[in-house]
Amino acid sequence: MAQPAVVAQLEAALGRDSVLSNPSELTVYEYDGSDEALAGSHRPDVVVLPQTAQQVQQVVKIARAMGMPVTARGGGTGLAGGAIAVQGGILVALTKMDRILEINTRDRYALVEPGLINLDLSQTTSRDGYFFAPDPSSQRACTIGGNVANNSGGPHCLKYGVTVNHILGLEVVLPDGELLWVGGPSPDVPGVDLTGILVGSEGTLGIVTKAMVRLTRSPEATDVLLAAFPSIEAASSAVSAIIAAGVLPTALEMMDALTITAVESAYHAGYPRDAAAVLLIEIDGLLEVVAENTRLISVICEQQEATEVRVASTQEERDLLWLGRKAALGAMGRLAPNYYLQDTVVPRTKLPVTLQRVEEISKDYKLPVANVFHAGDGNLHPLILFDRHKPGDIERVLHAGTEMIHWCIEVGGAVSGEHGIGLEKKDFLPLVFTTEDLAAMAGLKLSFDPLQLFNPEKVFPSGFSCGEVSALRQQALAARLGIDFV
Amino acid sequence: MTAESEERLGNFFGRNIPDVNVIRSCVHCGFCLPSCPTYRLTKRERSSPRGRIWLMNQVSIGNLELLDPIFEEEMSLCLNCRACEAVCPSGVKYGEILEASRAQIEEHRETPVAEKAARGLAFNVLFSDMKRFRVASHALKLYQRSGVQSAVRKTKLLNVIGLGESEQMLPELSDRFTVPHGETIAALGEKRGHVALFTGCIMSTAYAGVHESTIRVLTRNGFDVTLTADQGCCGALHVHAGEPDGGRKLARANIEAFEKAGFDAIIVNAAGCGAALKEYGHLLKDDPSYADRATAFSSTVRDVVEFLGDAGLSATPGPLNWTVTYQEPCHLAHAQRVTKQPRALITAIPELTLIEMPESSLCCGSAGIYNLIQPDMSSALLTRKLDNALSTGAEAIVSANPGCMLQLAAGLRARGDRRPVIHLIELLDRAYAAAESAAEPESAAAD
Numbered sequence: 001m002a003q004p005a006v007v008a009q010l011e012a013a014l015g016r017d018s019v020l021s022n023p024s025e026l027t028v029y030e031y032d033g034s035d036e037a038l039a040g041s042h043r044p045d046v047v048v049l050p051q052t053a054q055q056v057q058q059v060v061k062i063a064r065a066m067g068m069p070v071t072a073r074g075g076g077t078g079l080a081g082g083a084i085a086v087q088g089g090i091l092v093a094l095t096k097m098d099r100i101l102e103i104n105t106r107d108r109y110a111l112v113e114p115g116l117i118n119l120d121l122s123q124t125t126s127r128d129g130y131f132f133a134p135d136p137s138s139q140r141a142c143t144i145g146g147n148v149a150n151n152s153g154g155p156h157c158l159k160y161g162v163t164v165n166h167i168l169g170l171e172v173v174l175p176d177g178e179l180l181w182v183g184g185p186s187p188d189v190p191g192v193d194l195t196g197i198l199v200g201s202e203g204t205l206g207i208v209t210k211a212m213v214r215l216t217r218s219p220e221a222t223d224v225l226l227a228a229f230p231s232i233e234a235a236s237s238a239v240s241a242i243i244a245a246g247v248l249p250t251a252l253e254m255m256d257a258l259t260i261t262a263v264e265s266a267y268h269a270g271y272p273r274d275a276a277a278v279l280l281i282e283i284d285g286l287l288e289v290v291a292e293n294t295r296l297i298s299v300i301c302e303q304q305e306a307t308e309v310r311v312a313s314t315q316e317e318r319d320l321l322w323l324g325r326k327a328a329l330g331a332m333g334r335l336a337p338n339y340y341l342q343d344t345v346v347p348r349t350k351l352p353v354t355l356q357r358v359e360e361i362s363k364d365y366k367l368p369v370a371n372v373f374h375a376g377d378g379n380l381h382p383l384i385l386f387d388r389h390k391p392g393d394i395e396r397v398l399h400a401g402t403e404m405i406h407w408c409i410e411v412g413g414a415v416s417g418e419h420g421i422g423l424e425k426k427d428f429l430p431l432v433f434t435t436e437d438l439a440a441m442a443g444l445k446l447s448f449d450p451l452q453l454f455n456p457e458k459v460f461p462s463g464f465s466c467g468e469v470s471a472l473r474q475q476a477l478a479a480r481l482g483i484d485f486v
Numbered sequence: 487m488t489a490e491s492e493e494r495l496g497n498f499f500g501r502n503i504p505d506v507n508v509i510r511s512c513v514h515c516g517f518c519l520p521s522c523p524t525y526r527l528t529k530r531e532r533s534s535p536r537g538r539i540w541l542m543n544q545v546s547i548g549n550l551e552l553l554d555p556i557f558e559e560e561m562s563l564c565l566n567c568r569a570c571e572a573v574c575p576s577g578v579k580y581g582e583i584l585e586a587s588r589a590q591i592e593e594h595r596e597t598p599v600a601e602k603a604a605r606g607l608a609f610n611v612l613f614s615d616m617k618r619f620r621v622a623s624h625a626l627k628l629y630q631r632s633g634v635q636s637a638v639r640k641t642k643l644l645n646v647i648g649l650g651e652s653e654q655m656l657p658e659l660s661d662r663f664t665v666p667h668g669e670t671i672a673a674l675g676e677k678r679g680h681v682a683l684f685t686g687c688i689m690s691t692a693y694a695g696v697h698e699s700t701i702r703v704l705t706r707n708g709f710d711v712t713l714t715a716d717q718g719c720c721g722a723l724h725v726h727a728g729e730p731d732g733g734r735k736l737a738r739a740n741i742e743a744f745e746k747a748g749f750d751a752i753i754v755n756a757a758g759c760g761a762a763l764k765e766y767g768h769l770l771k772d773d774p775s776y777a778d779r780a781t782a783f784s785s786t787v788r789d790v791v792e793f794l795g796d797a798g799l800s801a802t803p804g805p806l807n808w809t810v811t812y813q814e815p816c817h818l819a820h821a822q823r824v825t826k827q828p829r830a831l832i833t834a835i836p837e838l839t840l841i842e843m844p845e846s847s848l849c850c851g852s853a854g855i856y857n858l859i860q861p862d863m864s865s866a867l868l869t870r871k872l873d874n875a876l877s878t879g880a881e882a883i884v885s886a887n888p889g890c891m892l893q894l895a896a897g898l899r900a901r902g903d904r905r906p907v908i909h910l911i912e913l914l915d916r917a918y919a920a921a922e923s924a925a926e927p928e929s930a931a932a933d
């Protein structure tokens with residue numbers, strides 16, 4: 001629990017209603033969307049709900065004076081433990097800062113607060129024929145601030161790119177409590193691309209208090225196609241064939257039989273229950289182009305042994321198919337009490353072998369694995385299902401997960417596709433980065449946050465932060481507070 | 487689960503312990519947060535479904551006291567609107583664990599004597615016996631007519647039937663009560679089936695007119711309608727308030743009243759009652775002599791809107807030149823997942839325009855007796871609901887649940903707005919009347 005003096009200062013700055021310090025109300029900030037058995041749960045000392053950037057600045061200044069860690073939190077849907085206050089301290093929940101400040105369709109941008117829910121933005125701008133392209137499956141619950149911090153992607157990023165491609169500018173509160181604007185409505189601001197550095201920094205460099213995001217024109221026509229396959233291999237080769245044919249779908253998603261079972265019992269979305277795998281393919285653009293591409297893709301799927309190819313004819317049908325896909329993760333709760341999601345990327349050509357390997361690992365560890373993922377860009381999401389109340393399950397899950405990551409890196413992939421590094425992935429970074437790379441990252445972090453108060457223990461691997469980095473941090477802290485650490 | 491763990495689960499103990507597997511089925515994905523009215527208003531995690539389930543989880547593992555003030559407050563602040571349940575991909579049966587948690591709290595907390603007396607009067611005396619309920623409502627009506635308003639305000643009866651202490655909340659009580667005696671009203675035209683009407687407590691007193699509309703619309707569409715004798719209150723208020731035993735007693739009586747006749751459906755026109763009747767199977771699952779009968783009973787229950795929407799209208803409604811908006815009752819949209827049929831029925835009326843309001847499925851704050859227990863949250867939600875509804879410029883608000891209708895009507899009255907709030911079935915009834923008498927639209931619009 002926080003010292004009464006800190007609580008009093010925070011209350012003076014934000015008002016009593018916006019400062020939570022009762023242990024029973026802090027407990028609900030111990031988790032995010034990740035599995036607590038794996039990411040661990042940690043209780044913040046105090047939670048604040050600021051309503052302005054100035055209040056965020058005041059909070060950061062108080063934290064700095066007291067040497068307390070600061071962790072930002074949006075919708076709490078992150079899958080890597082990013083919003084968990086590992087060292088306690090102050091948790092800054094940005095949920096009350098959820099306004100759309102400006103919509104400018106002429107220059108195609110919107111200025112929004114970080115706590116705005118992703119889908120609320122697209123729903124509002126859709127009236128004018130625009131949308132915000134990054135669409136994580138969690139879009140009905142995650143915030144723009146969280147999207148920026150994790151550089152999130154979504155099914156439609158195959159065509160439109162991930163969050164960083166849609167951020168024009170940011171207002172951030174830096175670890176020293178100062179407010180900084182980076183970027184702006186015109187695309188090419190000279191100088192260092194600070195926006196690019198801040199997007200994806202997972203709250204370790206600054207707290208986003210405003211975002212200027214790009215709006216994308218809604219396409220003239222959209223088709224959603226569902227293709228069922230007798231095997232995962234057939235579905236994988238269809239993916240390669242589609243890409244090889246030079247048609248770029250907006251989204252190209254794969255779901256395996258186990259996922260279909262979960263989704264169908266949740267929503268009756270109309271996925272064929274007897275298929276080994278389905279592809280959900282979306283094509284958008286000009287009316288004639290869409291019609292032509294849909295025809296082409298249908299033919300390719302049939303050539304690759306598809307047992308059924310269906311084009312959703314109504315908006316309702318399209319929405320239902322997407323709902324099934326987007327809620328797939330949540331629906332895993334119907335199969336097992338817990339899941340551990342691996343978010344890794346492999347080159348697209350390595351998809352079939354990787355899926356085979358995943359299946360072997362699943363058998364070796366006797367843990368069911370469901371696959372639902374962005375096939376178009378090789379971003380896998382094997383979901384290892386388990387029950388943390390069963391002795392030994394957690395250990396087996398961790399081992400199985402590690403093996404999967406090692407495999408993906410071996411075939412030339414990356415440790416995180418889109419969910420961020422957070423707490424969960426940081427120890428894998430040394431597998432892909434050299435010591436020099438990691439030192440450069442640590443240097444970047446320290447130049448922003450010499451006291452290491454912003455989202456400590458995240459992103460940067462612990463071997464590193466425990467060694468050099470925390471020594472540096474202690475020095476800096478000691479210098480600031482005028483004390484000596486022994 | 488073993489018998490022992492049934493008696494204690496962390497700090498839950500005794501009877502009605504929430505099912506630990508349901509609590510654990512929440513994977514804290516957060517999908518439900520934006521649908522939750524109390525979260526939308528507070529933006530505090532503890533007032534969200536995920537937060538509440540986590541609190542239950544903490545009690546279940548012994549980290550939080552059952553009577554922790556925050557836990558008690560959140561269990562009470564929840565509207566039990568079930569919006570979270572409708573969107574949850576993991577299928578968490580939220581209503582079930584909420585009701586069990588409330589029952590646990592009720593069982594173990596020190597209830598102030600006055601409150602105990604009021605609860606006893608409400609749950610054991612009034613709602614448990616329809617005759618008594620009618621007498622009380624009758625007395626209330628006399629008070630209302632004779633203008634002894636202060637006396638009315640002092641009776642806890644008003645509070646109990648959800649009418650609140652403020653005069654604004656007083657509805658125009660219907661002139662007639664619906665008293666079911668087992669009579670059957672015959673179908674008009676070609677007969678399509680035989681249904682029973684569940685009359686309920688509040689519906690049959692405050693809104694007897696809705697029953698009359700329901701009977702007219704059903705018979706006009708080819709259904710014989712029986713007003714089954716010996717039926718009573720559905721027990722929803724008991725179950726929601728943490729008094730499941732009272733609810734079970736009423737459930738058994740209702741099952742006995744209806745089960746012999748073998749109707750095609752048991753029709754309900756109050757969404758809250760319908761949701762409760764559909765859950766008798768769960769409510770009585772541990773009662774060996776009633777469990778199966780309860781499940782069979784529940785499987786024949788249909789909301790009148792759901793029933794007519796699915797069966798299709800065989801008689802064509804007349805035109806109503808009117809603009810309306812539809813307020814979704816939580817217990818229809820979320821608890822029963824009936825969302826398409828109401829819209830199909832409304833738009834089946836010629837010349838009528840339906841304008842959808844923003845957030846049509848966000849709770850209006852009525853939620854049974856919620857407006858009495860949590861007046862601040864309730865009125866904040868009502869304000870939001872009315873702003874949304876009136877932003878459509880509709881001439882009337884259509885709903886399908888007495889609680890919502892009372893709440894909305896009271897809110898409009900407080901704003902000095904004379905627009906009517908009507909039940910969907912009354913709307914259809916008016917359309918049929920219009921077909922028959924070719925009445926002018928104006929007279930249809932006057933409430």
Ligand SMILES: Cc1cc2nc3c(=O)[nH]c(=O)nc-3n(C[C@H](O)[C@H](O)[C@H](O)COP(=O)(O)OP(=O)(O)OC[C@H]3O[C@@H](n4cnc5c(N)ncnc54)[C@H](O)[C@@H]3O)c2cc1C
Binds near residue numbers: 115153
């Ligand atoms: C069912 C489900 C499906 C998902 N699908 C996808 C998907 O398809 N694609 C994808 O990329 N991700 C997906 N995710 C992961 C997650 O939803 C995204 O990472 C999302 O962007 C997180 O947003 P949030 O608001 O919930 O952030 P949080 O979880 O609250 O926080 C995430 C990180 O952002 C930081 N942060 C939050 N707000 C700010 C701010 N204002 N300033 C600075 N830092 C901040 C936090 O400190 C933390 O490190 C999914 C998650 C779930 C549960």
Ligand code: SF4
Binds near residue numbers: 512535575578
């Ligand atoms: S949607 Fe369901 S699983 Fe997800 S947090 Fe809410 S209750 Fe839990």
Ligand code: SF4
Binds near residue numbers: 564569
């Ligand atoms: S029942 Fe309604 S108020 Fe209660 S948690 Fe669910 S959505 Fe929120």
